[in-house]
Structures are given as structure tokens and as C-alpha cells.
């Protein structure tokens with residue numbers, strides 16, 4: 001059972017409606033092959049209170065141990081909520097769904113054993129602020145687990161393409177930035193230990209990915 005908390009107006013624009021519709025149809029395990037293995041490795045062992053930034057339609061919910069996790073979703077796109085709640089019911093997930101953002105969740109400090117983010121840091125308005133919020137939410141010893149697409153190496157042709165396509169890409173993908181240097185951001189916000197694995201998927205423009213964990217000391 002998920003308790004819905006309408007703690008902000010959320011987002012209900014045309015851009016969010018179109019992205020929610022398209023994402024449900026396009027972003028499947030086949031397209032994102034390579035990502036599923038990292039979801040399993042990072043999410044299956046989690047226990048306790050898990051805050052998920054931008055859960056979208058619930059792609060991560062199948063990987064949690066529903067018996068061991070109390071889930072708190074932070075999803076501002078109200079058009080995602082229907083399929084997300086359906087997925088939560090399907091996988092027996094208990095917890096809360098908020099309409100706030102990753103940059104300002106409104107949750108108390110040190111409330112989470114884990115914070116997770118998969119394909120979200122590209123879309124948030126302020127990625128460093130969202131990473132600082134993850135750190136604030138974690139109790140000492142807690143872990144931030146992430147799977148994100150990132151900018152290609154500086155000076156590469158792909159990086160130039162990512163930069164050039166950004167305005168159009170952001171319009172069709174609800175604010176997604178294909179060229180963010182997230183790895184550097186995660187290293188600088190104050191986690192005590194960071195482990196990051198780079199990998200690639202076979203999707204043009206957003207093929208460079210990182211998966212990893214960052215701990216609060």
C-alpha cells in the first residue's frame with residue numbers, strides 16, 4: 001500500500017504528459033539492456049527506508065525485496081503516478097509517494113538507509129543540489145545508489161553531438177541533459193566513499209553510463 005502525499009503542486013504540463021506516455025512505451029528492458037544487471041546488483045540488497053528520486057513508471061520496483069524495504073518515492077510528474085502506483089501494487093511495495101523534487105524533497109534529515117536515482121540526474125534542474133539532498137537524507141553509513149547516463153569524454157565527437165542536440169533533446173525528453181558530468185558532481189558533494197563503474201548501452205546519444213554507490217560517513 002502506498003500513501004500518496006501531495007506536498008507540492010507537482011508537474012502536470014503538456015511536456016510531462018507526452019514524456020510519461022512515450023516513456024511507458026519506449027523505455028523497456030530491451031532498449032536499456034545492460035542496465036537491468038546494475039539494477040539487480042544495486043537494488044536487491046537494500047533494506048530499511050529507501051528514498052527513490054524520480055521513480056517514473058516504477059522500473060526499479062521489481063528489484064526491491066518488498067519485505068525488507070519501506071519505499072518513499074519523489075516523483076513530481078503527476079502523469080507518472082498512475083502506472084507507478086500500479087507497479088507498486090504489483091510488487092507489494094509499501095510506503096509513500098511525494099510530489100516534491102529531488103532537490104527539495106521536504107523529508108527530514110537522516111531519514112533514509114538508502115537513496116536511489118536511475119536516469120534522473122540528467123533531468124533534475126540542479127544535479128549538485130539533488131546529490132546534496134541525497135547526502136542530507138541519508139543516515140550515517142547510508143548509501144546513495146545510482147545508474148545514470150553521462151556526458152561523453154570532453155573533446156569527443158559524441159560530446160559535441162550531445163551538446164548540439166541538447167535543446168531539442170531536452171524538449172522531447174522532459175528536460176533531459178545528455179552531457180552532464182555527474183561523476184565529478186558525486187565526487188564533490190561530500191560523500192565519504194564513492195565507487196563508480198562506467199559502462200555503455202546501445203542507445204545513441206546517451207550510451208555512456210555510470211553505475212555506483214556513494215556512502216555517507
Ligand SMILES: C[S@@+](CC[C@H](N)C(=O)[O-])C[C@H]1O[C@@H](n2cnc3c(N)ncnc32)[C@H](O)[C@@H]1O
Nearest residue numbers: 054055056059077101102118119120123124125
Ligand atoms: C528518464 S525518467 C527515469 C524514471 C525511472 N527512474 C527509471 O529508471 O525508469 C526521469 C524521471 O525523473 C523525474 N524527474 C524530473 N525532474 C525531477 C526532479 N527535479 N526531482 C525528482 N524527479 C524528477 C521525471 O518526472 C521522470 O519520472
